Amino acid sequence: MKINSAFPSKYLKESDLGGREVPCVIDRVTIEDVGGPSDPEEKPVMYFVNKAKGMVLNKTNSMYIASKYGDETDDWKGKAIIIHPDSTMFQGKMVPCLRVRFPVLAATDDSNIPF
16 A cells, blocks of 8 residues: 555645656636645645646746746636646755646747757
């Protein structure tokens, strides 16, 4: 048994990706209490088309998405992103995290690429 299956989370975690990148289409962003009963904390949560779990957005991922799709989260609906596992420094330690990037369109004719 994987220990994470003993403690399922409502929200997407790095371990849910199994080391893979996952392309997703944004469905909606809501504000939710993601803290515990004794420590309420409201954050934006991004949900995806045909995916069960939402991703709690931190400032880094939020600002990155806003740089491409604008700062109005209602306008993110239907937009594509790729979620991938990464790591970040937190309280002096490297910890796993989720990051986002944008899909890259494949070039169909590379004859005009200047290199």
